[in-house]
Amino acid sequence: MPPFTQSGPISNGFPLTNQKINHQNHHPSTNIITIDVGGQLFQTTKQTLTLGGSNTLLSNIFDSSEPDSINNIPFIDRDPELFSILLSLLRTGNLPSKAKAFDIQDIIFEAEFYGISDLLVQSQSNPSQFEAFDLEKSVILPLSGRDSPSAIATTPNGSVHVSHGSKITSFDWSLQRKSTTLTSFTAIDSLLALSPNVVAAGATDFSGLQILDLDLGFVRETLNWENATKSSSTVQAIGISPELLFTSFESGRRNSNSIMVYDLNSFKVVTKIAQNEIFGANLDSAIPSTKLSWVPSLNLLMASGSHSSPSGVSGNIKFWDIRSGNAVWEIKESADCFSDIAVSDTLSAVFKIGINSGEVSYIDLRNFGSDNSWSYLGDTRKLNNDKKVKEGFGCTIETHGNQVFCGKQGNLELWSEVLMGSSNNVKDRIFRKNALGRVKDLGGNRITNMGFGGNKMFVARKDQQCIEVWQSSTRRF
Known part of the structure; x- marks a missing residue:
């Protein structure tokens, strides 16, 4: 399976179990984006995904989906735990404490895949x-x-x-x-x-x-x-x-x-x-x-x-x-x-x-x-x-x-x-x-x-x- 395809509905960082799918999340006028990464569903905003740059894989996700269909949620065939760390990086500008449980090289490779390695470098080497x-x-x-x-x-x-x-x-x-x-x-x-x-x-x-x-x-x-x-x-x-x-x-x-x-x-x-x-x-x-x-x-x-x-x-x-x-x-x-x-x-x-x-x-x-x-x-x-x-x-x-x-x-x-x-x-x-x-x-x-x-x-x-x-x-x- 290619790393970036279409799949089913999304949540805000946790698997969707008994949650009701909000079809409005996929309406063109909404700001909420749903993504399936390695079988785990995440939910975020367009602004968050573009914080890593305008030409990254993540910033272009919402342009490739068909918002009127709940069966066209973007699917990325990557590690969901590493994605969760990078999503936190996009949201706050810093890696979360749980990142210490991972090898830094794994996080670097994943950041390079998504095109946000510059943001990762900035967060880990900021003189402030x-x-x-x-x-x-x-x-x-x-x-x-x-x-x-x-x-x-x-x-x-x-x-x-x-x-x-x-x-x-x-x-x-x-x-x-x-x-x-x-x-x-x-x-x-x-x-x-x-x-x-x-x-x-x-x-x-x-x-x-x-x-x-x-x-x-x-x-x-x-x-x-x-x-x-x-x-x-x-x-x-x-x-x-x-x-x-x-x-x-x-x-x-x-x-x-x-x-x-x-x-x-x-x-x-x-x-x-x-x-x-x-x-x-x-x-x-x-x-x-x-x-x-x-x-x-x-x-x-x-x-x-x-x-x-x-x-x-x-x-x-x-x-x-x-x-x-x-x-x-x-x-x-x-x-x-x-x-x-x-x-x-x-x-x-x-x-x-x-x-x-x-x-x-x-x-x-x-x-x-x-x-x-x-x-x-x-x-x-x-x-x-x-x-x-x-x-x-x-x-x-x-x-x-x-x-x-x-x-x-x-x-x-x-x-x-x-x-x-x-x-x-x-x-x-x-x-x-x-x-x-x-x-x-x-x-x-x-x-x-x-x-x-x-x-x-x-x-x-x-x-x-x-x-x-x-x-x-x-x-x-």
Whole structure:
């Protein structure tokens, strides 16, 4: 029997036993549609069936039936239980709790059959369903080979690309492995998703930034910086804005560095900024940018880098105006320099983890250019620690929405701002710390990378050949 034929009368999601058939349901003027799926009768409305799109199988059902005859109810030869789940998806925009009893792939195949897979993706990877305070470790994504993850690149719909050794493994929004691509890199240190199937990848010991199509398995572009010494140009960091791609390069001889700005569509050079040549003992010019972040509200690029010497760790944070090519604000770091740094446009602040103290601090961007002093959120007594201790060494920090996430060795911390009335004084800002996860989620190897996509957080740890997926317990499929 073909999957879509005509059959007998319908109900509202339950078999019709002693119910009387309402012949008016089939009148052209009524809004109620009846369907027989796999022998089970359902009843819904025309509007509900069209919520998945105007050209889907379901949206065209009522056009193919003969409404004046109760013997011409549309029949679809598919699983009625799966259809019930998808009908709930159409009605509410979310999968019902009973969907947890089914394999996600079965639901995906069924959604593709009915032509509503886009609605399913939207319901399962909506960033608005990301609930930071309720995150729990839910899934482990294994990686092939012996190499640990070196970089994570996420997409807005919740898919993720992971570099490990010379390979990049991709998982789709449903966390199913899509592909593993072998690259020409020995190891990949920087990875950025430009689309669900295209990434920018670079390494600190291999020349050039490569634009890779992971679906088709080829290198679209290789971008290089033509430095004065004509040596190779290794990649130290990658960043992105809605129109531009930023790449921090360092010469193979490590005596010069620069940030190249490319058009995101054509990959043509737009401009070059932050070029430095090392002269004598000028260590400041020797520091390439190892983190690039676009700040939309300021229309500026934040670039940061640090340098370790016998006297300690020093670094700088600069905000660059791409149009003029000038640094409009610089924060120099010496005492308790950052182990890692992140900027939040939502919170209007730059956050760091001090390499000596291991504590979180911030500078308010509402005082842009006028205040270079850090406000500490943690234990200020640790500021006087012996610099040889370096409690923050290897710690990571990232911002997502209005939250700040910290990888403190093997544990995860969440910092959130507490709203305190209507005061506009930036010194009145208060942040509170929360531990993430259940007791069994705590601890483990040092956290090396964090990424966010859709309603998920992805975590990589040192010497582990897998990726942890953290999701809200209330939203998890």
